[in-house]
Amino acid sequence: xxxxxxxxxxxxxxxxxxxxxxxxxILFLVIHLLGNLQLLKADDGYAFxxxxxxxxxxxxxxxxxxxxxxxxxLHAFKGLYLAYTNRKARGSKSYGAYNGNANSxxxxxxxxxxxxxxxxxxxxxxxxxxxEYKFGDIPWTKYETSIxxxxxxxxxxxxxxxxAHIRMGVAGDKEVFITKDLYKExxxxxxxxxxxxxxxxAMAAIAFHLWHGFASAFQTLGMNHPRWNPLINGIGKAFxxxxxxxxxxxPLYVYLLK
Amino acid sequence: xxxxxxxxxxxxxxxxxxxxxxxxxxxxxxxxxPDMSFLEMFDVLNEQLIAEGGExxxxxxxxxxxxxxxxxxxxxxxxHGPKQAVTTCQLHMRSFKDGDTIVVEPWRAQSFPVIKxxxxxxxxxxRIIAAGGFVSVNTGNAVDANSILIPKDTADDAFAxxxxxxxxxxxxxxxxxxxxxxxxxxxxxxxxxPQGQAERENRVIAMVDQMDKEGFGSCTNTxxxxxxxxxxxxxxxxxxxxxxxxxxxxxxx
Numbered sequence: 001x002x003x004x005x006x007x008x009x010x011x012x013x014x015x016x017x018x019x020x021x022x023x024x025x026i027l028f029l030v031i032h033l034l035g036n037l038q039l040l041k042a043d044d045g046y047a048f049x050x051x052x053x054x055x056x057x058x059x060x061x062x063x064x065x066x067x068x069x070x071x072x073x074l075h076a077f078k079g080l081y082l083a084y085t086n087r088k089a090r091g092s093k094s095y096g097a098y099n100g101n102a103n104s105x106x107x108x109x110x111x112x113x114x115x116x117x118x119x120x121x122x123x124x125x126x127x128x129x130x131x132e133y134k135f136g137d138i139p140w141t142k143y144e145t146s147i148x149x150x151x152x153x154x155x156x157x158x159x160x161x162x163x164a165h166i167r168m169g170v171a172g173d174k175e176v177f178i179t180k181d182l183y184k185e186x187x188x189x190x191x192x193x194x195x196x197x198x199x200x201x202a203m204a205a206i207a208f209h210l211w212h213g214f215a216s217a218f219q220t221l222g223m224n225h226p227r228w229n230p231l232i233n234g235i236g237k238a239f240x241x242x243x244x245x246x247x248x249x250x251p252l253y254v255y256l257l258k
Numbered sequence: 259x260x261x262x263x264x265x266x267x268x269x270x271x272x273x274x275x276x277x278x279x280x281x282x283x284x285x286x287x288x289x290x291x292p293d294m295s296f297l298e299m300f301d302v303l304n305e306q307l308i309a310e311g312g313e314x315x316x317x318x319x320x321x322x323x324x325x326x327x328x329x330x331x332x333x334x335x336x337x338h339g340p341k342q343a344v345t346t347c348q349l350h351m352r353s354f355k356d357g358d359t360i361v362v363e364p365w366r367a368q369s370f371p372v373i374k375x376x377x378x379x380x381x382x383x384x385r386i387i388a389a390g391g392f393v394s395v396n397t398g399n400a401v402d403a404n405s406i407l408i409p410k411d412t413a414d415d416a417f418a419x420x421x422x423x424x425x426x427x428x429x430x431x432x433x434x435x436x437x438x439x440x441x442x443x444x445x446x447x448x449x450x451x452p453q454g455q456a457e458r459e460n461r462v463i464a465m466v467d468q469m470d471k472e473g474f475g476s477c478t479n480t481x482x483x484x485x486x487x488x489x490x491x492x493x494x495x496x497x498x499x500x501x502x503x504x505x506x507x508x509x510x511x
Contacts, residue, residue, distance in 0.1 A: 003507070006504075006507045010466060010467070010470055010503075011436075011466065011469065011470050011475075011477070012499070012504070013504075014476055015477060015478075015500070016500070016504060082476055082478075085476070086434035086435070086476055086478070088368065089367060089434055089436070089473060089475030090366055090367060090368065090435050091368035091370075091435070092368075093280070093366060093372075094366060095363055095366050096269075096271070096282060096363055097334055097335040097361040097363070098335045099335030100433065100482065102485075102486075103336065103480075103481070103482040103485035103486050104481050104482040105480070108478065108479065108481065109482075111478060212479070215479075219479050219493065219496070219497050219500075220477075220500060221500065222498065224493065224496075224498075
């Protein structure tokens, strides 16, 4: 591992590590969004709950999820450490007058603050849903899908009589799927206006973080080329607006239209 | 020269030596010509201070034509003042308005300690160059200029990087006090040319290691350095240095 030591010890290595973890998290955002968009389906949460069940039981996904947690922690704490050492590099005295807006975009100068807001959001978000889904007391639902006409009927069931361990199976001419209902949990959570507002604000923080971060990762990895820069910058700006906006639509949709 | 004289209020950082606590002092100049350079205005201020029996303001300067890299000064929150692609010596008072208050500070970086007033110790840059920013040759006869062919584009990029005068405005402008624009220019000017290939890997590792040792911050790609650089050194140099460094770390023995 000595060959990769520079990722932790040198200034450029640390940058590269921030870029690589950042790009992995960008990729994760896409996957997470595709999953979440199933919350918009009018199917009593059948597709979303099936997806949640798959994501929490599939061994490959579970492995990747541990890699993801490690990446979030590495990106966040390495970033905070870098912000701290970069601040220290100014020395004991700072400027009396500093006109940052004259030479750089404010997002690029506030990645540490935006990142801290996002980290706080991730902690809250995971305790809202990840923790609740795994360890919390959340509603159960039984979906019965007819094999002949593929219609699904959802029935509320209490946690006490959700059956032994049957999660998915076939009974007669019906496919039966018994699950913790994360869809219902989400819908209930987003009935609270303040929580919806908080989620929308957090998405704004992610948008601003990516406004600088997306293209910055490519520059750090050495990809700066006159023929590619417009494409990278264009995709970066579009991504930083569209993806957080699509995430934000979900709580707004639930709150306003359900 | 025929133009109206301006009244300028200066808030200048005064610090007797590196150990002392410094503070801003306010000075009033009543007859500033718009055709004066910023440094000539400081010459006037110093004449005035000496006449009053005060201590003149120490500031760095040498060629006063924008090529030596000596002058510095953080003017109204920006290195080398409000204009693009100029050094402080090339900044003229016509860039300001009659009655303006101008705040003048030294470069601020842990690695650039204040020596006195507006002068800072930039020898950290010299140590980075000494670590590897050169081509080792045992000199003999000058070789024919065209014995090694270099494409025009490549020569242009190398020359653009080589225009860096090492003034330190990049460090001063950067919110992280990072020296990566400077170091990347010095790495690039040699990495681009055939003569630089022999020591390519050792050079970038040694220079980056020295940069880190000097206590400069890490680059976060804000772009402030390039925007404020009097020689408009491009950010692509930093990308090149990153490539050179990672490549050297992965392949050098």
